Amino acid sequence: MHFPMKTSYRDDLHLFKDRSSVVLYLFLFAFLIALPFVTGDYVQSQVTFVFINGMVAMGMMLLVGHTGQISLGHAAFFAVGAYTSTVLEIRGIPFLPAFAAAGALSAIIGLIIGLPALRLKGIYLAMATLAFSFIVEEVIVRWSSVTKGNRGMTVPDASIFGFKVSSVTHVYYLSGVVFWLVVLVIINILRSRTGRALGALRDSDVAAESMGINLAMFKTAAFAISAAITGLAGALYAHKLAYISPEQFGIMLSVEFLMIIIVGGLGSLHGAVFGSIFFIVLPQIIVTVKAYLPQKVAELPVLDSATFGVLVILFVLFEPRGLNGYWVRFKAYLSLYPFYRRGMFRRSRIGSADLIKH
Amino acid sequence: MALFTVKDLAIHFGGIRAVDGVSFEVEQGSVFTIIGPNGAGKTTIFNLVSRINDPTAGTITFNGQDITRIPANKVAKLGIARTFQNIELFDNASVLQNMMVGRHIHIGTNLFSEIFRLPSVTRAEIESRRRVEEIIEFLRLQAYRDSPVGSLPYGVRKMVELGRALAAEPRMLLLDEPSSGLNIEETDNIGMWIKDIRDMLGITVLMVEHDMRLVGAVSDRVMALNYGRLLAIGTAGEVQRDPAVISAYLGN
Amino acid sequence: MNEFFQQLISGTAVGCVYALVALGFVLIYKATDVVNFAHGEVMMIGAFLGLTFIDTLHFPYWLGVIAAVACMTVFGALLNRFLLRPLAGQGILSVIVVTLGLSILLRAFASVMWGPETFPLETPFSRKVVRIADLVLSQEHVAIIVLTVLLVAALYAFFRYSRLGIAMQATSENQLAAYYVGIPVNRVHSMIWALGAAIAGIAGIMLAPISFVQVNMGYVGLKAFPAAVLGGFGSIPGAIVGGIIIGVVESMAVLYLPEGFNNVAAYLLLLIVLMVRPQGLFGVQTKRRV
The missing domain is CATH 3.40.50.300 (P-loop containing nucleotide triphosphate hydrolases)
Known part of the structure; x- marks a missing residue:
């Protein structure tokens, strides 16, 4: 067993809980930095997609998991980010300002869609964001003088202070750096006044208001932050694929984003990342399993989406705390060994899809 | 002069006069x-x-200020801080976090400083933590400090709600x-x-x-x-x- | 002017399909608190079943419709029993995610069973027209409208006069009270699902001649949300009126607005309604008590 010793309130505010988690993260960073030296383009690309999806998932987590506002429109913010950076960079603007603009424009659109969110809850908000997503998709298709419509656009290499981000490895490092910065930003938000206010208005809006929390302000702020992060991820996604077109940003993408955070475990950043990893790894597992399936089944084009659909349903029904639930129990098992008992976490609802009641 | 004055207060829900011309100080x-x-x-x-x-009608005055609207x-x-008849706590947060929400109006940090975790944020957090610990001690809630309030017994939850209201220093x-x-x-x-x-x-x-x-x-x-x-x-x-x-x- | 009336009729016909999908959707929501994001896919399954009975198994048209609808009632009841009932008491997000997962599954299922192609469905009304003065209307459109009117009248009578219909209303109004007066709430829920799925099946078969039978026709079901919200989300007459309004607005957008607006007219309308009058045309707003 292991008890961290804390001697001042400042000790409780550190980024890492104790020394062992510092060591764990140092190993993780070393691994991620070393990865391009030991693996090829394929693995790096997959990890890059984990970074990108992970950013979106964390943005979603802040909005859905921590604030309790359901969004089925994040593909739209993703698209706005991708198109903003691409359109600007085609016109010769360097990556960093274009990247910032992608985040800013997504945030502004997030604010606008956040406005109906002030009056809407639960299912109404899900529908409003869904409708919004359709409209953005249509605008991209129709505004062809800027977006090239259905033909799509080729994305130029990002240029940072004259350095061309061209290879798979370059994009990998760029996405990795942005990903970890986003992690830091979200953790900092969550562990301060704003983060507490968001959690408060999710659990009880009347009580939150009686404590002086301005519901309107914090709800729209959550939308704007979440949209900005998703927009940044969209800009990276454009550079990763080097080609964007409207059908990449359809409604199914929003659904996938939502499912990632459900599978990962609602209300935890670990869950967001676990869900993203799962989402990238699952198709690989399916490819491997395919070899052992009857040919008729293995050839089905819908195997990936069907498997994901089934797994999501199973998670909600049988493990509503998601992958993070397994992780929490695994950690508890290690630290409490040999005293861990089954069912110790039965009463905890944190990280379950049950979090949002209204 | 009284701290808090209610004058001719009335509210009607449809035809029901739930409060009908009440005054007190x-x-x-x-x-x-x-x-x-x-x-x-x-x-x-x-x-x-x-x-x-x-x-529907009437005025509420607190500390010389009209707060009716x-x-x-x-x-x-x-x-002014309050508790609720059926307990309105933030069930997924710990006792400590609930009381820190009570400090909301006293923590002056903004989003920008929070994102960069400026020293002012850490200072404000520690200051509020100190105040909250005083309340935890006052209400003898030390044993529950890090428990999620959703899993606590009813009586303790009531105390936590009282503590959260006190944390606002009303x-x-x-x-x-x-x-x-x-x-x-x-x-x-x-x-x-x-x-x-x-x-x-x-x-x-x-x-x-x-x-x-x-x-x-x-x-x-x-x-x-x-x-x-x-x-x-x-x-x-x-x-x-x-x-x-x-x-x-x-x-x- | 003729063009206007023709668009009006075809818009109303499509609107009737939206209305029926929205009706089943609202029925299920009111009674069981489940927002069924897969209702469009349920409709799609109904259309494919109709296709199977009529085209593949060579049933006469009306017999095929009846057989398909009968299958749909069983399907609806099974969905409730094995997927939605285990979710009882869970939050709104669980329900949204499970029904979204269900919609993915149903699309996958349909593309395995019937393939990704688009299929035409011959009806007794295909390629025939109705002439009123110098108006030329497709018989299919007129048939949809007439059928919808008949169906809605039958449903009205069912809810008004039959014991089961009244029990369904009671369950929707107050589950606990219904349980206390001896209504078997679980069984009634299954029946409501059966009814909702059956209506969706009829809508799917009606839509088939207009949009062809295909795996993605379920996206039409997403138009049921604007229809339901417009009608006050929870009001059955509202859902019908809302569906027809959406259909008509879309077809008018084809005539009078730039290209593309017809695709998103329903969603623009939804956003406007949510911002201006979130309780819809027929609903009332409620506030949580503390």
């Missing part, structure tokens, strides 16, 4: 209790004060049935704490309560309501002896 540093049968309009008055509902999220900043505290759901021993504790809150912390208490033993023990003034109208106002003993109050409770 609460003196600084006193415990003022509202009693009355179910549906008398007690909680409705609280909801009008904390601005969840809009009154201010937004609900401005009430706390003026120095001048006036609204307690909506502080003893409901508690056993005799816990109710005695509540009585002791209400006295401490008034005498040690100097906080004015406006309370809705059914338990006449508790009302008699802590109240400086008592007001009885029935069907949204004022029946009697005075000391606990005077109100309990008032014939109108007796007939309201026992029927004619």
